[in-house]
Amino acid sequence: PQILPTVRQPVPLYQVCGEGGVQSRLEWLAQTQRLTIFTGREEELRQLQNFHEAVLQGTEQVVLVYGEAGSGKSRLIWELKQRVPVIGEADNGVTNNIQPCLWLTSRCLPHFEQTSLYPMIGLLEQLLGFQADDSLDMRQEKLAGMLARYEMKRPFTTRLFSLLLGLPLSEPTPETITKAQREQMRELFMMLLQKRAAEQPLVLEVEDLHWSDPSTIEWLGYAVGEVTAVPCLILLTTRPGSNPEWLLHKENRSKLHQITLKPLPPEQATRMVADLAGDNMLDAEMRQYIVTQTDGIPLFVEELTKSLIEHDSYGDKATKKLKIPVTLQDSLVARLDHLGKAKETAQWAAVLGREFSYSILQACVPFDEQRLQDNLVQMIEAELLSPMGDAWQKMPTRYAFRHALVQDAAYASLLKRTRYSYHRHVAETLEAHFPQVSETQPEILAEHFAGANIHTRAVDFWLRAGKRARSQGALLEAKSFFNHVFKRIESDDNERRWLALLGREDIFDLRAERKAQKKDIDALIELAETSGNDMWRIEAYKRLAIYGMRIKDFELQLYAAETSVLAARRRGDLMLEVNGLAKKMLALIGLEEWDEAKQVAGEILTKLSGITDDVEKPFVLGHLAYFYSKIGDLTRALSYSSQAAEAAHRVGDQHTMIGYNMNNGCYYFRLGRYTEARETLESGLALAELVGYRTAQNKYRYNLSYALWYSGNREAAQAMGKHALLEFETNFKDPVHHASCLNYLGIFAEEAGDWQAAVAYLAEARERYLRIGVDSRRMEGQAVEACCMLALGRREEARQLAIDVWAYLQGQGSVGMEFPSRVFLCVADVFKALEVPGISEGEVISAGYDDLMRRAEKISDATWRQSFLENAVENKAIVKRWEKLCKAASLSELESVSVYSR
Numbered sequence: 001p002q003i004l005p006t007v008r009q010p011v012p013l014y015q016v017c018g019e020g021g022v023q024s025r026l027e028w029l030a031q032t033q034r035l036t037i038f039t040g041r042e043e044e045l046r047q048l049q050n051f052h053e054a055v056l057q058g059t060e061q062v063v064l065v066y067g068e069a070g071s072g073k074s075r076l077i078w079e080l081k082q083r084v085p086v087i088g089e090a091d092n093g094v095t096n097n098i099q100p101c102l103w104l105t106s107r108c109l110p111h112f113e114q115t116s117l118y119p120m121i122g123l124l125e126q127l128l129g130f131q132a133d134d135s136l137d138m139r140q141e142k143l144a145g146m147l148a149r150y151e152m153k154r155p156f157t158t159r160l161f162s163l164l165l166g167l168p169l170s171e172p173t174p175e176t177i178t179k180a181q182r183e184q185m186r187e188l189f190m191m192l193l194q195k196r197a198a199e200q201p202l203v204l205e206v207e208d209l210h211w212s213d214p215s216t217i218e219w220l221g222y223a224v225g226e227v228t229a230v231p232c233l234i235l236l237t238t239r240p241g242s243n244p245e246w247l248l249h250k251e252n253r254s255k256l257h258q259i260t261l262k263p264l265p266p267e268q269a270t271r272m273v274a275d276l277a278g279d280n281m282l283d284a285e286m287r288q289y290i291v292t293q294t295d296g297i298p299l300f301v302e303e304l305t306k307s308l309i310e311h312d313s314y315g316d317k318a319t320k321k322l323k324i325p326v327t328l329q330d331s332l333v334a335r336l337d338h339l340g341k342a343k344e345t346a347q348w349a350a351v352l353g354r355e356f357s358y359s360i361l362q363a364c365v366p367f368d369e370q371r372l373q374d375n376l377v378q379m380i381e382a383e384l385l386s387p388m389g390d391a392w393q394k395m396p397t398r399y400a401f402r403h404a405l406v407q408d409a410a411y412a413s414l415l416k417r418t419r420y421s422y423h424r425h426v427a428e429t430l431e432a433h434f435p436q437v438s439e440t441q442p443e444i445l446a447e448h449f450a451g452a453n454i455h456t457r458a459v460d461f462w463l464r465a466g467k468r469a470r471s472q473g474a475l476l477e478a479k480s481f482f483n484h485v486f487k488r489i490e491s492d493d494n495e496r497r498w499l500a501l502l503g504r505e506d507i508f509d510l511r512a513e514r515k516a517q518k519k520d521i522d523a524l525i526e527l528a529e530t531s532g533n534d535m536w537r538i539e540a541y542k543r544l545a546i547y548g549m550r551i552k553d554f555e556l557q558l559y560a561a562e563t564s565v566l567a568a569r570r571r572g573d574l575m576l577e578v579n580g581l582a583k584k585m586l587a588l589i590g591l592e593e594w595d596e597a598k599q600v601a602g603e604i605l606t607k608l609s610g611i612t613d614d615v616e617k618p619f620v621l622g623h624l625a626y627f628y629s630k631i632g633d634l635t636r637a638l639s640y641s642s643q644a645a646e647a648a649h650r651v652g653d654q655h656t657m658i659g660y661n662m663n664n665g666c667y668y669f670r671l672g673r674y675t676e677a678r679e680t681l682e683s684g685l686a687l688a689e690l691v692g693y694r695t696a697q698n699k700y701r702y703n704l705s706y707a708l709w710y711s712g713n714r715e716a717a718q719a720m721g722k723h724a725l726l727e728f729e730t731n732f733k734d735p736v737h738h739a740s741c742l743n744y745l746g747i748f749a750e751e752a753g754d755w756q757a758a759v760a761y762l763a764e765a766r767e768r769y770l771r772i773g774v775d776s777r778r779m780e781g782q783a784v785e786a787c788c789m790l791a792l793g794r795r796e797e798a799r800q801l802a803i804d805v806w807a808y809l810q811g812q813g814s815v816g817m818e819f820p821s822r823v824f825l826c827v828a829d830v831f832k833a834l835e836v837p838g839i840s841e842g843e844v845i846s847a848g849y850d851d852l853m854r855r856a857e858k859i860s861d862a863t864w865r866q867s868f869l870e871n872a873v874e875n876k877a878i879v880k881r882w883e884k885l886c887k888a889a890s891l892s893e894l895e896s897v898s899v900y901s902r
Contacts, residue, residue: 036302037275040268041076044259048080048235051257055201055233056099062224062234064209064247067261069405070299070328073237076261077205080235087200101201101233102127108211110404111353114443114465114481116215116474119206121164124189127196128165132397140167150195152188156692160185163472166440178655179510180695182473186219187694187731190226197230205235208404210242214476221246224256263296272298276305299403300328306383307331310338332409339382343413345375346384350410351422351451355388355400360437363429364422423451442468443481455488459496462488466503479507498527498536505543514551521547537567538576545583554590561587574610581607582623589630601627618648618656625663632858634868638667658688658696662703669707670818671864672871677707695734698727702741709748710873721745736777739768743781746788747822755788762788776816779808783826790830802830806839814851821874824848825881842885849882 044065051061067073085100106122128142143161147153162169163177164185177185196202206212206220223234224246240260247256264272269291277287286308294300336343348365349356358376365372376399379385384406388398401407414422427448430437438445446461466481482504489496501524508517521544528536541564548557565580581604588597601624611617621644629637645660661684668677685700687693705721708714721744728738746761762785769778783805789798806827814820824844832841852875859865869875 035075036272036298038075038079039271040264040298041072041079041261044076044261045079045083047257047259048076049083052080052084052101052203052233055101055203055231058231060230060232060234062256063236063259064256065235065237065259065261066240067237068239068297070297070403071261071263072298073261074207075298077207077235077237081203084203086203099201101203101231102196103203103205105205105207107207108209108213108216109354110211111355111444111447112213113211114213114469114477115441116213116469116472116477117164117219118213118216120189120216120219123204123206124161124165124192127192136168139165143167146192150192152192152195155690156184157188160188160692164189176471177473179473179475180693184692184694185473186222189219190223193223193232194226194230197232201231201233203233203235207237209236209238209244213474214480215474217244218476220244264298264301265296266291269294269296269298269301272301273305276302277309282308294328297328299405300331303328303335304331307334307338310335310382328405329409329412332406333413335382335384336410336413339375339378339384341371342375342378343410345372346379346410347414347418348422349385349399349401350407351414351419351426351448354404354407355398358397358399360426360430360434361399363433364426420452423448424454427452427454427457440468441465446481446484450484450488455490456493456496459485459488459493459500463496463499463503466500470503470507475507475511479504479511482507494527494531498524501527502539509543509546509550512550514547517547534567534571538564538571538573538580541567542580542583545580545587549583549586549590552590554587557590558584558587574607575613575616578604578607578611578620579616582620585627586623589627594631597627598631614647614651615653618644618651618653618660621647622656622660625660629663629667632855633860634667634671635859635861635864638664638671638864641667654687654691655693655696658684658691658693661687662696662700665700665707666703669703669710670868670872671859672867672873672875674707674710674871678704678711681707695732698724698732698734699737701727702737702744705741705748706744709744709751714748714752718745718748721748735768735772736774739765739772739774739781740777742768743777743784746781747784750784750788753791755791758788759785759792774816775808776812776814777818779805780817780819780823783823786830787826790833795834798830799834799836802827802834803836806831806844809847814855819872819874820855821848821852821872821878824851825874825878828881842889845878845881845885848878852878 048063051063055061065073065076081103085098086103087100104123104126106119106126108119112118128139128146130139130142134142140162143165144153144158147157147161159169160181161167163181193202193204204223206216209217209220212220220234220236221244270287273282273287273290282290282305290301290304290308294304336346339346345361345365349361352361352364362369362372376385380387384402386400386402388400401410411419427445430445430448442461443465446458446465449455449458449461462481462484466478466485469475469478469481482500485496485500489500501520505517505520505524508514508520521540524536524540524543528540541560544560545557545564548554548560561580561584565577565584568574568576568580581600585597585600585604588594588600604620604624608620611620621640625637625639625641625644628634628640641660641663645657645664648654648657648660661680665677665681665684668674668680681700681704685697685704688696688700701720701724705717705724708720709717721741724741725738725745728734728741732738742761742765746758746765749755749758749761762781765781766778766785769775769781782801786798786801786805789795789801805823809823809827814823817823824847828841828844828848830836831839831844852869856865856869859868869879
């Protein structure tokens with residue numbers, strides 16, 4: 001034992017051995033010292049116990065505990081934990097006839113308020129059984145074991161969890177985590193929680209939501225809605241005024257319970273004082289003063305009582321009135337002052353945060369390690385600090401202030417100049433000696449440089465933080481980081497303002513915040529024009545062109561694209577010129593200026609050979625494929641789409657390659673090449689599953705179902721289509737593709753003679769297309785539905801459906817339809833059966849034949865044109881019907897109807 005300054009009794013000192021497993025200061029206090037009596041919260045505790053019992057019956061319960069700082073939120077949760085059997089906890093006297101639960105706990109911290117998913121990752125690490133001293137290999141083994149245990153071990157699952165946990169990957173880490181991948185991470189995390197909860201009741205505790213990062217709030221909102229039908233208790237704590245948006249959702253109200261902690265009544269506060277003071281000198285008058293002064297706030301009761309006990313002078317009735325702290329802040333300051341030299345350590349620690357690392361604190365303080373350890377022990381003895389270790393006999397590698405208000409008091413006690421100095425020293429120490437923090441949490445250094453009033457360095461790290469958050473798909477955090485830049489940036493610092501605007505505009509685009517996006521684009525254009533910088537001008541107008549495309553203002557898109565092309569030509573930058581031309585071509589397609597669009601496409605083709613940048617080349621080729629598909633030249637569309645996929649493959653851009661391969665598969669089956677379509681879609685689906693691109697997987701599935709059906713594997717086609725439909729109904733909100741999937745299933749059912757099922761699929765597709773305004777596809781399904789109605793004997797409904805489709809064809813033509821020939825065939829069948837006055841089967845078939853020939857003429861390659869006419873099932877059928885009409889009518893009569901002859 002050693003004698004420490006201002007500590008009455010000798011205390012033992014210990015060497016740091018490693019990080020332990022205690023998750024909270026209450027656990028540590030319960031193991032090593034004693035907790036203040038728990039009083040005044042018995043009713044709230046009974047409520048929590050009731051919710052826990054409901055969970056044991058197999059239902060999810062979510063509890064949000066509200067309370068002011070120091071009101072006892074953490075203690076209430078801890079008391080519940082002592083009254084239920086918990087896996088891995090020491091015997092707490094709980095009867096063994098209650099099923100034990102797995103209790104996972106984490107807390108949000110002010111320093112990690114913008115660090116994406118900080119508390120959620122903590123929960124996941126506990127779920128996987130990670131320990132502080134686990135090697136990376138050990139962590140990977142634990143992850144693999146857990147995924148295998150729940151039959152979730154697939155390459156893309158392991159990859160996404162590894163990205164979330166910061167574990168090394170066998171392949172290069174992607175520069176950007178896409179929105180889809182971020183969503184998959186969340187879904188997999190929820191799936192793992194559900195599987196674990198189905199096996200053992202689960203408690204998820206997340207404290208201090210008022211300091212949560214936006215992504216954690218978002219994920220918790222999904223958890224409230226998704227962790228259903230399994231025994232899971234979600235316990236959340238926050239201060240009043242912090243209300244997550246999902247609290248307002250009607251569907252969550254039945255399982256979301258709120259508990260508000262009010263101030264303790266005087267008799268309960270008196271019990272606390274008596275428990276703390278014991279037989280101490282505090283007289284009745286002093287005890288009553290504490291109760292009156294503390295307003296029923298448990299932490300204030302405790303701190304003020306301890307503060308008075310620590311100061312012998314309060315026993316002097318002549319002086320005590322002058323010395324009694326009158327606020328909780330005063331009480332905490334008095335206790336910090338009582339530390340002597342250890343107060344300086346408390347101040348350094350307060351600059352680091354509510355929780356802090358011993359190694360970082362040691363690197364920052366300007367005194368030796370012996371004094372540092374002495375000071376930490378003294379602060380622990382004073383119950384101002386708690387070690388995050390197994391027990392107090394092991395000095396751990398992390399510590400936490402007993403309460404956020406203790407940290408606030410220590411921080412506020414620093415003079416402004418000293419505070420600046422401390423923050424600067426911490427930032428420079430982290431940058432020089434802790435590169436991992438600088439690399440993975442640049443926002444921490446930004447906060448310290450901002451705290452040091454060194455704005456330029458703070459801005460640089462906010463920019464890095466925004467870029468990193470964007471790459472991880474943490475869009476809300478990224479937006480916050482870029483917003484910090486604008487608060488700190490110098491008015492004449494155009495370079496950094498430009499970078500911040502680029503970063504934030506990108507976030508607004510991804511989040512579809514169009515009004516804010518346009519404002520940032522205008523700011524970018526103003527900076528570019530003011531500086532006269534053509535490179536900036538190209539970038540600004542390129543973004544304006546994309547914005548125009550998003551809002552379907554094709555005139556704006558055209559203007560922006562042309563401006564960027566002019567700037568690129570002034571610079572002599574061929575790649576940027578072609579990029580601008582591609583956006584101009586898209587604008588002209590939107591304006592239906594087909595001749596001008598064709599001229600621009602030709603201009604792009606003359607310059608394409610000079611482009612060697614495979615990062616940008618796939619998008620230019622993809623735009624060309626889109627143009628040729630719109631004008632009906634499926635051969636060229638397939639060619640350029642294939643080249644785009646190959647270019648994306650060369651640079652390892654798997655998501656882009658997956659997208660273009662899907663297009664290729666669709667081009668193949670429109671050309672009647674069903675085997676090639678099936679092979680292309682099967683390989684693309686396998687790659688999408690490998691990399692975890694789930695939204696693409698489902699689009700692949702329903703397109704593959706079509707290729708399988710017409711390749712002869714009808715059973716597999718229906719199974720694949722139904723799988724895709726289920727995913728659209730439960731996991732993916734994609735109205736257009738959902739409706740298309742229903743159309744395909746309706747076509748399959750109609751051809752299989754299951755007309756009732758076909759009508760159900762097609763009617764739902766029709767309603768969905770009507771809601772989103774896609775009339776061409778609606779009419780396509782409606783034509784097949786008319787045939788089904790005819791087969792079911794519902795003749796009048798069949799007649800009206802067919803008449804509506806025919807009126808649409810006469811007015812709008814077949815533009816936008818996938819398989820127009822099928823539409824004409826179905827309408828002809830209904831009109832033939834029902835003998836609709838004024839409309840003959842021959843008129844409809846001839847119109848369909850004319851339409852087919854016009855589309856065939858647009859296909860530039862003769863071999864592919866022949867396949868389109870002879871192999872595509874619906875095209876082959878309408879040609880056969882037209883030929884039959886030729887035999888049944890005189891040539892003159894036929895020529896009066898059709899402009900084509902055989």
